[in-house]
Structures are given as structure tokens and as C-alpha cells.
Amino acid sequence: MRSSPLAAGGALAAALVLAACTSSVSGTASAPSTSSPGTSASTPTDPPAPPDGGGVPDVRVGAVPLPGNGTDDGGAALLAADGDGDVVAFLRELSAEGGDLSTVLTLGRLTPDGPGSDPDEASVLTEDEVPAVDDPVLVAVDPRTGGILVAGLIGEPGDDVRFGVLSLTDRATGVLIDAPALTASETVAAALSPDGGTLYLLTGAPDAAPVLLAVDPTDGAVLASVEVAAPGTSTPQALAAAGDEVVAVLDAGNGTPSAVLARWDADLSPLGTVALASDAATSSAVDVTLRPDGTAVAVLTTGTGAEPALRLVTVDGDDVTALELPGTSPTALAASGDLAAVAVLDGPAGAPTLLVVDLASGASTAVELCGGGTTDDVVLSDDGATAWVSGVCHNEDRDPTVWAVA
Numbered sequence: 001m002r003s004s005p006l007a008a009g010g011a012l013a014a015a016l017v018l019a020a021c022t023s024s025v026s027g028t029a030s031a032p033s034t035s036s037p038g039t040s041a042s043t044p045t046d047p048p049a050p051p052d053g054g055g056v057p058d059v060r061v062g063a064v065p066l067p068g069n070g071t072d073d074g075g076a077a078l079l080a081a082d083g084d085g086d087v088v089a090f091l092r093e094l095s096a097e098g099g100d101l102s103t104v105l106t107l108g109r110l111t112p113d114g115p116g117s118d119p120d121e122a123s124v125l126t127e128d129e130v131p132a133v134d135d136p137v138l139v140a141v142d143p144r145t146g147g148i149l150v151a152g153l154i155g156e157p158g159d160d161v162r163f164g165v166l167s168l169t170d171r172a173t174g175v176l177i178d179a180p181a182l183t184a185s186e187t188v189a190a191a192l193s194p195d196g197g198t199l200y201l202l203t204g205a206p207d208a209a210p211v212l213l214a215v216d217p218t219d220g221a222v223l224a225s226v227e228v229a230a231p232g233t234s235t236p237q238a239l240a241a242a243g244d245e246v247v248a249v250l251d252a253g254n255g256t257p258s259a260v261l262a263r264w265d266a267d268l269s270p271l272g273t274v275a276l277a278s279d280a281a282t283s284s285a286v287d288v289t290l291r292p293d294g295t296a297v298a299v300l301t302t303g304t305g306a307e308p309a310l311r312l313v314t315v316d317g318d319d320v321t322a323l324e325l326p327g328t329s330p331t332a333l334a335a336s337g338d339l340a341a342v343a344v345l346d347g348p349a350g351a352p353t354l355l356v357v358d359l360a361s362g363a364s365t366a367v368e369l370c371g372g373g374t375t376d377d378v379v380l381s382d383d384g385a386t387a388w389v390s391g392v393c394h395n396e397d398r399d400p401t402v403w404a405v406a
Contacts, residue, residue, distance in 0.1 A: 001137065001138050001189060001190055001191055001238060001239065001240070001287075002189060002237060002238035002286060002287045002331075002332060003137070003187045003188060003189035003202070003204065003236050003237055003238060059356065059365065059367050059405050059406060060112040060405070060406055061112055061367060061368075061369060061403055061404070061405050062110075062111065062112030062113060062114060062403065062404045063369075063370070063393070063401050063402070063403050063404075064107065064110060064114065064115060064124065064401065064402050064403075064404070065397070065399040065400070065401055066089060066091065066105060066124065066390075066399060066400040066401060066402060067091075067103065067105075067124065067127060068091050068093055068095065068103060068400060069093050069398075069400065070092075070093065070374070070392035070398065070399075070400045071092050071093050074345075074373070074374030074376070074391070074392050075092040075093075075374075075376050075392075076091070076092060076374070076376040076377075076390040076391050076392050076400035076401065076402075077089040077090055077091050077092060077105075077376065077377065077390040077400055077402065078090045078092065078136055078138070078139040078150075078376075078377050078390070079139070079377045079378070079379045079388055079389075079390050079402070080139045080140050080141050080148070080379060081141070081379045081380075081381060081388065082141040082146070083382050084109070085109045085381050085382075085386065086106065086107070086108055086109055087106075087107040087108070087109075087110045087379070087388050087402070088104065088105070088106055088107070088139060088141065088148055089104070089105040089107060089390060089402055090102065090103075090104050090105075090133075090136055090139040090148075090150055091103040091104075091105070091400065092136065092376075093400075094132055094134070095129055100132045101129040101130065101131065101132055102129070102130050102131065102132050102133050102136075102150075103127060103128070103129055103130070104127075104128050104130050104139075104148060104150075104168060105124050105125075105126065105127050105128075106125050106126045107124060107125055107402065108125045110386075110388060110402065110404045111386065111404050111406055112404050112405070112406050130166065130168060130172045131154065131166060131172050131174060132154070133150045133151075133152040133153065133154055133166050134152055134153040134154075134161065135152050135153050136150050136151065136152035137151050137152055137188050137189065137190045138150065138151040138152075138190035138191070138192065138199075139151075140192045140196075142167070142192075142196045142217075143194070143195060143196045144195070144196045144197070145169055145196075147167060147168055147169040148167075148168040149165055149166070149167055149168075149192065149196075149199075149217055150165070150166040150168070151163070151164070151165050151166075151188075151190050151199065151201070151217075152164075152166075154166055154174050154176065162176045162177070162178075162182070162183070163176070163177050163179075163182040163185075163188065163201075164176040164177055164220060165177070165199065165215075165217045165220065167217070167218075175217075175218070175219055175220035176220055177201075177213075177215055177220045177222065178220070178222070179201075179211075179213055179215075179222050179225070181203040181205075181208075181211035181213065181225070182201065182203055182213070184203075184205045184208060185203035185204060185205050186204060186205050186206065187203070187204040187235070187236060188201055188202065188203055188204070188236075189201070189202040189204075189236045189237065189238050189239045189248065190202075190239070191239045191240050191241040191246065192217075192241065193241050193266070194241065194242055194243070196217070197216070197217075198214050198215070198216070198217070198223065198241075198266070199214075199215040199216070199217040200212065200213065200214055200215075200239060200241055200246050201213040201215060202228075202236040202239050202248050203236070204234075204235055204236040206233075209227050209228055209229060209234070210227075210228040210234055210235075210236050210250065211225055211226070211227050211228065212225065212226050212228060212246070212248070212264065212268055213225045214266075214267075214268055224267060224268045225268070226264070226268045226270070228250075228262070233252070233253070233254065234250045234251065234252045235250060235251045235252075235257070236248060236250050237249045237250055237251060237259075237284075237285040237286060237287070237288075238285065238286065238287045238288045238298075239288065240288050240289045240290040240296070241290060242290040242291060242292050242294075243290075243292055243293075243294060244265060244266045245263055245264065245265060245266070245271070245290065245294060246263070246264045246265075246266070246268070246290075247261055247262065247263050247264075247288055247290050247296045248261070248262050248288065249261050249262075249276070249285035249286075249287070249288040249298050249300070250262065250285065251283075251284050251285055256281070256282050257282055257283065257284050258275065258277070258282070258283055259275075259276040259277055259283040259284055259285035259298070259300045260273050260274065260275055260276060260285075261273065261274045261276055261285075261288065261296055261298060261315055262274075263296075274315055274318060274320060275320075276298055276300055276313050276315070276320065276322075277300060277302050277311065277313070277322070278320075280302035280303060281303070281304075282302065282303065282304055283300050283301065283302045283311075284300060284301050284302075284308070285298060285299075285300045286298075286299045286300055286301065286330045286331070286332075286333070287299050287330070287331075287332050287333035288333065289333055289334060289335045289340075291335060294316075295314060295315065295316045296314070296315040297312065297313070297314050297315075297333065297335045297340055297359070298312075298313045298315065298333070299311070299312055299313075299330045299333040299342050300313060300330075301328075301330070307328045308328065309324060310324070310325045310326070310327050310328060310330055310342075310344065311323065311324055311325065312325055312333075312340060312342065312357060314359060323357070323362055323364075325342065325355055325357070325364060326347065326348040326355070326364075326366055327342075327344040327346055327347040327348060327353055327355060327366065328344065328345070328346045329344055329345035329346050330342050330343065330344045330345075331343050331344065331345060331374075331375045331376055331377075331378075332375070332376065332377045332378045332389075333378065334378045334379050334380040334387065335359070335380065336380040336381065336382060336383065336384040337383070337384045338358060338359045338360045338384070339356065339357065339358060339359065339380065339384040340356075340357040340359055341354055341355070341356055341357075341378050341380050341387040341389075341405075342354070342355040342357065342378070343355075343375035343376070343377070343378040343389050343391070344375060345374055345375055347366045347368060348366050349366075349368055351368050351369070351370065351371055351372055351373075352368070352369045352370055352372070352373045352374060352375045352391055352393075353366050353367060353368050353369060353375075354366075354367045354369060354375075354378065354387060354389050354403070354405050355367075356387065356405070367405050369389060369391065369393075369403045369405075370391075370393040370394075370395070370401075370403075371393075371394075372393070372394040373391055373392050373393040373394040373395075373398075373401075374391045374392045375389055375390070375391040376389075376390040376391050376392075377389070377390045378390075385406060386404060386405065386406040387404075387405045387406070388402055388403070388404055388405075389402070389403045389405065390402050390403075391403070
């Protein structure tokens with residue numbers, strides 16, 4: 001999951017019993033090493049038209065307004081989906097009515113026709129206020145418990161706010177993570193191991209090398225850590241975990257950023273780095289996902305100017321395949337099977353858009369989400385049949401929204 005800047009503020013209220021919410025949040029993050037083995041980068045190609053009988057299927061779009069407000073910069077909600085296709089949204093903005101509280105929503109099996117299977121069901125199936133998590137960087141469904149895990153800034157009222165994990169099952173419980181790298185960090189990227197047992201965190205600070213941490217989300221204990229050695233300065237952008245590997249994308253270099261992907265094994269031993277756009281004078285990574293077979297998929301921008309080019313990159317070992325996509329300002333990436341979904345602020349028509357890409361053929365379809373607004377997060381169902389995108393539609397109410405695309 002992509003990194004998020006951290007700000008001061010927020011408080012953890014006393015444990016809050018949630019009547020109807022099962023949840024758990026944990027994360028994994030990793031930082032790239034700078035030892036660079038031989039890399040092979042391809043010149044990006046334009047996406048072909050969808051082949052007859054294959055490629056990206058026709059899609060439908062439905063929208064569910066969320067309670068509360070979006071953030072000043074257009075953020076709406078972090079999203080998570082379990083294996084059954086149930087969707088969870090964790091609002092980025094603290095509750096106006098609840099004060100120092102956050103809001104978690106369970107949307108059920110959200111389709112373009114609405115949540116759940118009964119047309120009489122409310123648009124939001126359950127809405128619960130939970131202890132505040134400022135600047136959340138990860139929400140995930142814990143495969144061990146079915147609960148929800150949220151990682152971000154938490155703390156007891158009156159105490160210093162620190163980075164920690166909030167676990168939501170029948171109760172809300174929080175643990176703080178005691179790590180100097182987190183205390184000094186200005187940005188954090190997070191990812192959860194497939195078994196839910198390890199939260200990876202990648203920290204970034206202006207005057208320090210990034211640090212990759214492996215944390216037990218149950219008690220906050222730091223299991224392992226490694227400093228990321230990189231040329232010049234390196235800014236973590238996102239990380240992901242799958243199988244027995246962790247990957248991160250960073251912007252490395254002095255003055256002119258160059259997007260790189262770094263790999264580690266589950267014990268945080270570095271497996272090398274790969275340049276993601278060696279043919280470009282400048283490049284900046286946005287997000288990354290890791291497929292079960294070890295193939296990494298990253299989204300980045302290349303070039304300078306008001307509208308840098310949008311590029312989707314697949315990394316298999318040292319082989320890099322790049323595909324130019326329409327649109328600008330990507331905000332998030334998800335992948336499942338041979339499909340990738342990229343949320344962009346400005347699609348081909350200049351509106352918030354989901355780009356659906358067939359990784360096997362390179363075919364892509366641009367799905368306009370609303371006439372104007374922002375995109376935030378995106379997740380895909382396990383079978384790739386449905387994508388969910390959070391954002392803010394600039395209608396009269398400017399409600400934070402989740403779009404279902406299927």
C-alpha cells in the first residue's frame with residue numbers, strides 16, 4: 001500500500017465495544033536495497049485494443065455515498081475486501097459528531113446495483129465509531145480472525161500520539177509500536193503478510209535512510225528491521241507483501257527522482273533492486289502490488305511538466321515490461337490474476353477514472369467514475385470481477401463515495 005504523510009494529533013479512547021463489527025488491521029511494509037543486479041527495462045508500448053472475445057470486459061458502475069466529509073486534499077477512505085467480496089471502508093476524516101473518533105463502514109457485497117442482495121437494504125450496511133486513528137496508512141481484513149486491522153497514529157488522551165495498530169473484532173483494542181524509526185518518520189508505507197501474522201512498515205524521513213520493519217500486529221513487537229541503503233536520498237512510496245516476499249517502490253536519487261523497486265524475503269534479507277524506468281530522465285513511483293507468483297506490478301509517472309506520462313510496469317525477476325496508459329495523476333493500484341486496476345484523478349476525459357488493464361494482453365479500458373472529483377484507494381475482488389474505488393465526487397454535497405465497477 002502506498003505511503004502516507006504523518007501529522008501530529010489524534011487520541012485513542014478507552015476500549016470501545018462494537019456491537020456488529022468484526023475486524024482486524026495489520027500491515028507489512030518494506031524498503032528497497034540499493035545493490036542493483038543487472039536489470040532489463042523495456043521501452044513502454046501503447047496499449048492494444050481489446051481482442052475479440054478477450055481482454056477487458058464491458059463494465060458497469062454504481063456509487064454509494066459515505067457519511068462524513070472528505071479530507072481537504074480529496075481523500076475519502078481506505079478500502080479492504082475479504083475473500084468473500086465483502087467491502088470495508090475506513091474514513092480518513094475523523095468523525096465530526098464523535099470528536100476524537102474514527103468511522104469504519106461495512107458495505108457488504110457491494111456491486112454496481114448497491115450493497116447486499118436485498119434492494120431494501122440501506123446503502124451503508126453498518127457504521128461504527130471506533131477509537132481515532134489519525135493518518136491511517138493501512139486497513140486490512142485479518143485472515144486469522146476475520147476482524148479489521150488499522151495502522152496509523154493512535155494514543156491515549158493526553159499522551160504522545162504514536163504509531164500503532166487498532167484491532168477491531170467484538171472490541172476495539174490498540175497496541176503501540178516502539179521503534180525510533182517510526183518516531184522520526186514523516187511518511188510510512190504499510191503491508192500485511194498473507195497469513196496476517198506480520199505487519200511490514202517502511203519509514204521515510206528527510207535526513208535518514210528508510211527503515212523496513214517487521215512487526216507483530218498482535219502486540220506491536222518489532223520482529224526485525226533493516227536500514228535501506230540507497231544512493232542519494234530515497235523516499236518510500238508504497239509496499240506490498242505476498243508469498244514469502246516483500247516489495248517496495250521508492251524514488252531514489254539526488255534532486256532528480258528515479259523510481260526503483262526493491263525486494264526482501266520474509267526475514268528482511270535484501271533480494272536486490274530494479275530500476276522501473278531506466279529509459280526516462282525522471283520517474284516517480286506511486287503504488288505497487290505483488291502477485292502470488294512473485295511478479296510485481298507498479299504504477300508510476302515519467303517525465304516532467306504539468307502532465308507526466310502514466311506508466312504501468314510489470315517486474316518478473318530482472319525483466320521489466322512497461323505499458324503507457326491514458327490519464328494523469330494516479331492515486332492507487334490493485335491487481336488480481338491477470339487484471340490490474342489503476343485509480344487516476346484525470347482520465348482520458350479529464351475526470352476521475354478507473355483504468356482496467358488486462359496484464360496478459362495489455363488491453364485497457366477507461367471507466368469514468370463521475371464528472372469531476374478525486375480518487376483515493378482501490379481494491380479488487382479475488383476473482384478480479386469487481387473493483388471498488390474510494391474518492392470524492394464534486395456534486396452538490398461533495399460526499400466521500402465508494403464506486404463499484406463490475
